[in-house]
Amino acid sequence: MADVVTEVLVVGAGQAGVAASEHLGVRGIDHLVLERDRIAESWRTRRWDSLVANGPAWHDRFPGLEFDGVAPDGFASKDQVADYFSAYAEKIDAPVRCGVEVLGVHRHEGRPGFRVETSAGTVDAQRVVAATGPFQTPVVPSVVPDDAGVTQIHSSDYRRPGQLPDGGVLVVGAGSSGVQIADELRRSGRAVHLSVGPHERPPRRYRGQDFCWWLGVLDKWDAAAPPQGAAHVTIAVSGARGGHTVDFRELAATGVTLVGMTRSFADGRLRFAPDLADTVAAGDAHYLAMLDEADAYVVRNGLDLPEEPAARVLGPAPDCVTDPVTELDLARAGITSIVWATGYSSDYGWLPSGALDDDGRPRHSRGISTEPGIYFLGLPWQSRRGSSFIWGVWHDAAHVADHIAIQRGYLAHLPEPTVTTSGAPR
Known part of the structure; x- marks a missing residue:
């Protein structure tokens, strides 16, 4: 991947990342989703063979697509859930690039946005959405x-x-x-x-x-x-x-x-x-x-x-x-x-330190970080009890995308930079 410029970089293509892509796309916000493995990889390879969703198919889904081959009151298998998110990403034409790992996010000096180091090159992004979810490091x-x-x-x-x-x-x-x-x-x-x-x-x-x-x-x-x-x-x-x-x-x-x-x-x-x-x-x-x-x-x-x-x-x-x-x-x-079966801890060490507290946990309000330009999705209790569930993260993604749209609206009212006769801005 050659060096890329995008308005919003979404990190992770699980349920949170796909939800973020849908809401950003609906609002016409340029974005890119990077996933180090495949879409919904955790459902495919980090769960036991017989696992099924804990909620019925009518409930544990996004509004825009039903499960294929699962009765409304049935429980989708882990592979059906993974296929569902792959199908959803295809349905909304999500700009997902798989096999790319994000290594570090660094704020630009003297101008807005971030330089994002990845395993495949550098991304220049105005905003970064950490959509890697809470289940990262087994405890x-x-x-x-x-x-x-x-x-x-x-x-x-x-x-x-x-x-x-x-x-x-x-x-x-x-x-x-x-x-x-x-x-x-x-x-x-x-x-x-x-x-x-x-x-x-x-x-x-x-x-x-x-x-x-x-x-x-x-x-x-x-x-x-x-x-x-x-x-x-x-x-x-x-x-x-x-x-x-x-x-x-x-x-x-x-x-x-x-x-x-x-x-x-x-x-x-x-x-x-x-x-x-x-x-x-x-x-x-x-x-x-x-x-x-x-x-x-x-x-x-x-x-x-x-x-x-x-x-x-x-x-x-x-x-x-x-x-x-x-x-x-x-x-x-x-x-x-x-x-x-003792749960997971999160690992956000690749984000700027201002986005995290002293214990490395996200500092945020409903997914909006205390570090301007950084956002979180998929956290437990991010905005409500349902936030880390499939349907809940979809609604949280709408709030995050709304905040991004509002912020870009404010920035649209900045005056254009004055250009000198030499062609350089001042």
């Missing part, structure tokens, strides 16, 4: 040393049960990824322990409607800020096998042994926090509270939705909750692998 807590005698992988490297050595598996993390991986491993015949931390546990469907619908009509998707302390609480929900409510009692009934949060390791033994019963109870309370809000909404609006009293029947707590394991000898328990 593996430094709890179990590498020489502990067990295979350790992050959920981003997990593909299928046969990938792991024979023996039992400990899955650490009980968000959507952790519970789905633990369930798949147990169904393959493995002995599985699941380390459970704080989580929200919504119903997959209630009174005939998906939880995505309930979050919408109850105005929970549009919550502008997380409840105190809940910014990083995971949501335990699954689209696997047609979609189902995650119930830790049912997981335990299938043979998964639940344990508390993983705390420490010494002498071949893992130690867990004695918080499992309280954690499960808090998840149940969230679940029941959502049913209460849904029922109140039905009454308030006079809706004819079928009652579902069985949804409130939780059943007794399993033995592993009432008498929890707080210490586990990995060898004696036959555990040969640990899958860390």
Whole structure:
């Protein structure tokens, strides 16, 4: 790629980058999208084989295109999601260049814009949109040393049960990824322990409607800020096998042994926090509270939705909750692998330091950086609860594109530079 000049450079061609391209294009703003791999590469190669979207196809999409070959209430596979974004980029004629990695963004001296160093040359851009999303660097807590005698992988490297050595598996993390991986491993015949931390546990469907619908009509998707302390609480929900409510009692009934949060390791033994019963109870309370809000909404609006009293029947707590394991000898328990479903951190070290706080996190308001000319897309809680979801990032991209359009409108009112008789501006 020869040196390029563009008004806006979008970095990343996942859901955030494609959304940014659509809104910039509609506004007639010249832009270029750079992607170091392929469009939606994370969906293709950084997820396990059986992964499906956690939201139904009618909801987890952009407004301008439906999923091909997926029923509205169905859950698209990871490859179908990747193909969807490729098709969307083609539909809007997004100016995407793949196989180009952005290495650094540097502000020009004495004039607007940035010099962007890439693996294929230099880009001169007036503005830069960081659309790489929040899932960049896998986080593996430094709890179990590498020489502990067990295979350790992050959920981003997990593909299928046969990938792991024979023996039992400990899955650490009980968000959507952790519970789905633990369930798949147990169904393959493995002995599985699941380390459970704080989580929200919504119903997959209630009174005939998906939880995505309930979050919408109850105005929970549009919550502008997380409840105190809940910014990083995971949501335990699954689209696997047609979609189902995650119930830790049912997981335990299938043979998964639940344990508390993983705390420490010494002498071949893992130690867990004695918080499992309280954690499960808090998840149940969230679940029941959502049913209460849904029922109140039905009454308030006079809706004819079928009652579902069985949804409130939780059943007794399993033995592993009432008498929890707080210490586990990995060898004696036959555990040969640990899958860390412990999330990701972001890496924005390629951006100007003014765009980041002291911990390297984006400094922004609804995606508009404190560093003029820099923007972010795809961040959790960027403007609302739904920001890091497919439909949410599309709406955030509209706000970012609007801000860019407004700023360029102001700059259009600058006086033209005066030219001397020698032809040089002054």
